[in-house]
Amino acid sequence: MTNQGIGQSVRRKEDFRFITGQGHYTDDINRPGQLYASFLRSPHAFAKIKSIDTSTAKKMPGVVAVYTGQDVAADKVGGLICGWTVKDKKGEPHKAPRHDIIAIDHVRHVGDQVAVVIARSASQARDAAETIEVDYEVLKPVVDVVSALKSGAPQVHADAPGNLCYDWDFGDKAATEAAFAKAAHVTKIELLNNRLSPNPMEPRSAIGEYDPGLDTTTVYTTSQNPHVIRLILCAFVLGLPEHKVRVIAPDVGGGFGSKIFNYAEETVCVWAARKLKKPVKWTSDRTEAFLTDAHGRDHVTHAELAMDKDGKFLGLRVATMANMGAYLSTFASAVPTYLYALLLAGQYTTPAIYAEVKAVFTNTTPVDAYRGAGRPEATYVVERIVEAAARELKMDPAELRRRNFVPPDAFPYQTPVACVYDSGQYAKALDKALEMADKAGFASRKAASAKKGKLRGFGICAYIEACGIAPSAVVGSLGAGVGLWESAQIRFNATGSVFVYTGSHSHGQGHETTFAQIVSDKLGVALENVEVIHGDTALVPMGMGTYGSRSLAVGGSAIIRAVDKIVEKGKKIAAHLMEASVEDVAYDKGVFSVKGTDKQVPMAQVAFTAYVPHNYPADLEPGLEASAFYDPANFTFPAGVHIAEVEIDSDTGDTTIANWVAVDDFGNVINPMIVEGQVHGGIAQGVGQALLEGVVYDPQSGQLLTASFNDYCMPRADNLPSYKVGMIETPCPHNPLGVKGCGEAGAIAAPAALMNAITDALGTEEITMPATPLKVWQVIQSRKLADAAE
C-alpha cells in the first residue's frame, strides 16, 4: 500500500492493454450492419457552389445514400456553435456566422465538406465521392490576418464586415498610457506566433448508431469531453433529448485540445445514422485531419514594455491580431481573449497592462484551443519582450526577471489583468534552474563552440499559466455558455473493491492510475481493487471533460469530496459495529477506530456491512456510494522556469539543443513519473513550434501546403534531447489536494526559452518561429553581409 499512494511513481494501470495491442480506440470498434461515410471536400479555399451532381455517385456499387447541404437544410439541422460569446470594445457580441455541417452555398476553406457518401464499405464510399461533380465559382481567398483586415480584402462572411469577428480590449488603458509617459526606457517587439496543427496520432473517428425500438442514439467518438459533445449535439445542433443520447469516448489516442470540439463529420455520422437507421462510421485520414482538425495559435503581435531606470516594469501594452479561420470553432473566441490577455502579467509585478485583440476570419481551417490555448501565446509575448529588454539594458536577463518577480510573501496576488495568483516561489525556481543548467559554465561552453566555428545561446523562460479551469460564475460572467465544475462518483462493491467514475477524460494523461492512487490512499483500498471509469455518458455523471490541465485540480477535488462523503457514512456504520457513538469514531487511511481504545474496523468490513445490512443502524440507508460535484474557487497558477541552451552550425543554420532544464511548480504531485512524462511531451510540442512546425497556406490560392507528415515537420526522436526535469512544490491553497496542473507547462514554456536561446546566439531578435535551418542561415548571412559593409 505505502508505495502505491499519493506521491509515488506508480506504474500505469492502463498500460497493459496498450502494450499488448488490446486498446479500444474508436476505429477499432465496428457495429453490426455498419455503413461508412466519406466526405467530398472543397478543393478551393473560397468558392460559391453553383451546382452539385450526385447522380453517378448514387449508382456506384455499395452506395446507400449521398447527401449534400440541401439535405441537411431540409432536415433543419442546426449549425455548429461557438460556446463562448466574447463582447467587443463596445459591448457588442462577437460575429459567429452560420457554420453548416455540410456547406450549402459557399465553401470557405480547402477541405470544407461539400457532400457525404454513405456506403457499405469505406472504399466504396470513397470511390463514389470521387464521382460527384461540383460546379464552383472560384473566389479570391484571404489567408492571413493582416491581409484580411485591409480594405478591399475578400469578405469571408457577408455578416462579418471587414472579416472582423471582434475588436476586444482588456486592462486599464489610461493607467498604462500614464506608465509609458513616465518610462525611462521602452522596449518594443514584433512577434509572430506560428499556426500549428495539433496532430494527435489517432485521427478523429466516429460511429453514429440509432436504435429505433428504444429511440436511442449512441455515438462512439474521439472526444476529450463526451458530455459536452452530447450537450451540444442535443441542445444546439440536432435537437435531440439528452436522455435519449449516449456518447462514448473510449480509448482516445491523444487530443491536445483538438478533440474538445464538436465537428461537422461526427455530427453528420449521427444525423445519417438516424436517417438510415444503420450505424454510420467515419475515420479521418491524416490529410483530412490537417484540413479539418482545429489548428492552434496564429497570432501577429506588437508589444511594448515600459520600465524605470532600474529596469522595474511599469507598464505593458499589447496589440494582437488572431486568426480564427473560416468559422468560429467551439471555444475559439475565448482563446485569444480570456485565456491570453489575463496572463500578460506573467510572473511579474507589472502594475499596468492593456491589451487589444482583433479576431479575424480568413479562408483557412478554424483555429481553436491547442495545448496551452492562449497561455503559450501570452508567455511568448512576455518572455520574449523581457529578454529583449534585458539585452537593450545590457542587464543579465535572470537579474531583470528577479527584480520584477511577484515575491513569495505577496500571495494571494492580484494582477492588473483580473487574475489572483494562488501561490508561488518564482525566484526559487529560477535559481534552481540556473544551477541545473550550469549557467556559471556557459561562457566557457560558448567559447568552446566558437572555436569550432559554432554559435551558442542561452535562453530563459519564466512562465505562468492559469489551470484548473474554472470557477463557473467567473467564466459565466466572461461569456462562457457552460459551467466548468467536475463530477465524481465512488461506488463500493460488497467485497470491498471500488469503482471511481469521473467526468474528466483520459486520453494519455493516466487518470486510471492517478485517480486510483488518490482513492487507494484515502480509502485504504489496494490499487488493483480500484477501477476508474470515464468516457461514457451512460455510466458517468455529467462532467465537463479534460482540457486546460483541469483534471486533477477540478476532477481530483471532486473525488476528494466524494471520499469525504464515503468516510462520513462509513463512520456511522463503523460506530454501530463498534458500539460507539459517531463522534468518537476516528478515520485514517481505510481504518475506523474508537478514539482512545484499540477497537477498529477496516473499510472493507464497513462496505460489506453496507450491502449486507443485517446488523446495521436503523436510521441509515444501505449501500456505500457517493457523488460529488466540485466547482473551483479560483484558477490554479502553475509556474516555473525552462532553460534552453543551443548550438548553431553557422554553415548550415542547423540548431542543436545542447541542454534543456525544466523546473516546474505544479503544487503537490500525485505521481511524479506521470507528471514528468507530461512535461516531456509538452516541451516536445513547444520545441516543435519553435524549430520545426508551421502550417503554411499559399497566399494566392489558399491551398494548404502542409497537409501531410511529409510536408508538416513533426518532431521526431532525433530532433530532440533528453530533458532535465526538476520540481518545486508550492501547494495550491484553495483545493483539497493542493494541486495545480501539469499538462500544458512544457508547451507554454518551451517556445520562448528556445527562441531566447536562438536570438541570444544570433545576436538579433529578427527571426520568427519555426527557426528552420534556412531562416537561421539567412540571418547569419545577412549579418555577415552587414558586418562586411561596415
Place this chain on the structure above:
Amino acid sequence: MTISVTLIVNGQPVTRDIEPRTLLVQLLRETLELTGTHVGCDTSQCGACVVHIDGKSVKSCTILAAQAQGAKVVTIEGLAQDGKLHPMQEAFRENHALQCGFCTPGMIMSAVDLVQRNPNPSEDTVRHELEGNLCRCTGYHNIVKAVMAGAQAMRG
C-alpha cells in the same frame, strides 16, 4: 474481383479472399480483427502500423496484403509468448514510454527489430532508428530510455 492470399499471422495460417488493392494493415485490422496495429497517417511517415514480416519491421500500410503471400507476419498481439510479455513491452511499461498508447504498438515492433539488428545501441542510434515512428505525447525521452532498457533485457 477478389484474390486469395495465404499467410501466417502470429503463428496461425490464414487464407482470405480479398480485393486486390487491400493493404496489409487493412487485412489485419478489418478482416482479421487484429486492431492493435494502428493507422496514423497515409504517407508511411508515422509508423503506428509497424509489424514484423519474416522477422523484419515493415510499415503495414505500405504493402499490399497480396505481397505478404506466404510470409510470417507478427503483430503486437503476437509479441507476448505463453502469456509472458516481451521484454520490450515490459520496458515500455516500466519506463512510462507511452501515454495515449496509439503509437505504442508500432513503436514497440520497431524497437524490437532495432535491437535484433543492433543488440547494444547507443542513445543516438536509438533516436536515429526511431525516426520512422512518430509519437506526439511522450517527447521520446522515456521511449528512448525504454528501448535502451529493453535492449539490455533482451541481451539477458
